[in-house]
Amino acid sequence: MEKIIKDDFDLNVIANSGQCFRFNQSADGYYKIVAFNKVLNIKNLGKDTFDLDCSKEDFDNIWSDYFDLNTNYSKIRKSVKDNPFLMECATSSIGMRMLKQDIWEMTVSFIISQRKSIPAIKTSIERLCELCGDKINDTDYAFPTPIQILSTDAGKLSSCGLGYRLSYILSAAETFYSNPSYVADLKKLDDESLFEELKKMQGVGDKVASCIALFGFHRLNFFPKDVWINRALEEHFPNGFDMNLYAPYNGVIQQYIFYAYRNSHK
């Protein structure tokens, strides 16, 4: 189906924003996204027209929400002013959106992310999905559920290159599986309480908890600080970054900085 999307929506920017690991360029300008047990192939046909290989039902029920199409991102982007560095970041990040991704998948993905390069993270995640996720089609596998991971031989799980993170993942799987209302309960918490609760999981510190809150719970004011963000802040905000200026959208600003700074320094 074809869809017109007027707001900020650049597939390449989103794919390289670091918020997603199963959203990659494939052939002919298409981007393949695996999420919520589905595969979507999407391509920009020019201007604001996109081709998506999904039904209207799946678009309305899954992808529209996944892309957060009800939020006006160009408005947030245009709110960036006064600071030349931030304005440059926002300009080079035109098309950025904050995806509404699965909370469990974000938890595992960002636990895996610690001390790994992005290509290595993607490799580990794909191996894990192939090992114990549901088969979606000939080549793609869904992200495994907590019980699917808990039911898989630990030796085989190790073959996904998880290293010392494996025990963290098993512990998180146990937390999600043994408490069916875990996610629903966390959703009720305010940002600060959510942050503290997430950090109770093994292997979840400040940075990973911020990522889970921002990319999974869609709490747009979280501002994860990784090595790239820290370098950018040291260089451009020696006196500290004022988290009051862009609240409640600090997380969107973080994505602009991450995307722009990383892509111009690697």
Add this chain to the structure above:
DNA sequence: ACTCAGGTATCCT
């Protein structure tokens, strides 16, 4: 072969 990677837990002071 060697370094470093979207950090965190643990052990210090």
Add this chain to the structure above:
DNA sequence: AGGATACCTGAG
């Protein structure tokens, strides 16, 4: 509370 150090393993 804040600083130093070890940690699995793959990608360049």
